[in-house]
Amino acid sequence: MYSHRPALILALTQLACRPPDVTKASAKAGSEAVSRKETAPSTEPTVSHYDGPTQVVLLGTGTPVDDPERQGPATAIVVNDTSYLVDMGSGVVRQASRAERLGIVGLATERLDRVFVTHLHSDHTVGFADLLLSPWVMGRRQALEVFGPPGIAEMSENLHQAYAADIEKRTSGMETLEPIGATINVHEISVSGRVYEDSQVKVDAISVLHGSWAHAYGYRFETDDRTVVVSGDTSASNAIARACNGCDVLVHEVYWSPGLASLRSPDVTAYHQAHHTSGADLGKLATKAKPKLLVLTHQLFTGADHEPLLREIRRHYDGPVVSGNDLDVF
Numbered sequence: 001m002y003s004h005r006p007a008l009i010l011a012l013t014q015l016a017c018r019p020p021d022v023t024k025a026s027a028k029a030g031s032e033a034v035s036r037k038e039t040a041p042s043t044e045p046t047v048s049h050y051d052g053p054t055q056v057v058l059l060g061t062g063t064p065v066d067d068p069e070r071q072g073p074a075t076a077i078v079v080n081d082t083s084y085l086v087d088m089g090s091g092v093v094r095q096a097s098r099a100e101r102l103g104i105v106g107l108a109t110e111r112l113d114r115v116f117v118t119h120l121h122s123d124h125t126v127g128f129a130d131l132l133l134s135p136w137v138m139g140r141r142q143a144l145e146v147f148g149p150p151g152i153a154e155m156s157e158n159l160h161q162a163y164a165a166d167i168e169k170r171t172s173g174m175e176t177l178e179p180i181g182a183t184i185n186v187h188e189i190s191v192s193g194r195v196y197e198d199s200q201v202k203v204d205a206i207s208v209l210h211g212s213w214a215h216a217y218g219y220r221f222e223t224d225d226r227t228v229v230v231s232g233d234t235s236a237s238n239a240i241a242r243a244c245n246g247c248d249v250l251v252h253e254v255y256w257s258p259g260l261a262s263l264r265s266p267d268v269t270a271y272h273q274a275h276h277t278s279g280a281d282l283g284k285l286a287t288k289a290k291p292k293l294l295v296l297t298h299q300l301f302t303g304a305d306h307e308p309l310l311r312e313i314r315r316h317y318d319g320p321v322v323s324g325n326d327l328d329v330f
């Protein structure tokens, strides 16, 4: 059961986030500055004292690096008891379940029923099967609504096909799940602008530049109490700064520049400079965007810790900034 709803929006993007080719990069560069141990030391999750109905939960702040301390990219905007996910990286469902156990009811597994995908890189989509099937098995009784760039429909169709045997067994054998819960309603986005609206939230897609992807997006969520912008993977983007324009929370990707320099591998460095956002560029962007809080995610630490990365940003930005960890709530 799969349906493809026509495109709502368009993108103008390019560029790609090659998985932090870090192992290869290190080998090439003869450097151990970046390796699979690419994590910043873990700390206790930050729980904000904000008590309005809209919360931002970092489900996964990682990259393609197989760092057990940082799950794959996924962020949740939770409004009252409803969750709106951005991306579905590795571990997305179990991280949501952990957040529910920390008291965020909207992230209960069976309530995970809508996701906004920034782009189709595997680190942002590898949890798709989990998000489709686990909440269904745990009780979701409606379709999964998936918004994303062109190509997400084909991915959805293929994914549904890949699990056809499981779905058939669970709906017609001794298990009696309703097929609707394993249905995907896919909404391809091909232009910037409003992609979704309900009584609690308005969601706009923002076209960003990310490697050779023709379409990649950030998303802006406007609720009664807050405006939240999530950058997705992107080089520094005026469109993101404009979309924020004093927003409450800007969740942005970033890399630590000196770490890339240490790779001594010109192509990897050039790749990241063209496709992602350095701490320095993010500082300049935040100065223009003026978020009430800047939250770093998808950090490419390249051997550093939170503090050096924050220092790079603060050289260009004197507003509030936090380097995020998994399960931080803002």
Ligand SMILES: [Zn+2]
Pocket (backbone or CB within 6 Å): 016, 017, 018, 119, 121, 210, 233
């Ligand atoms: Zn990417």
Ligand SMILES: [Zn+2]
Pocket (backbone or CB within 6 Å): 017, 063, 064, 073, 121, 123, 124, 233, 298
């Ligand atoms: Zn990525």
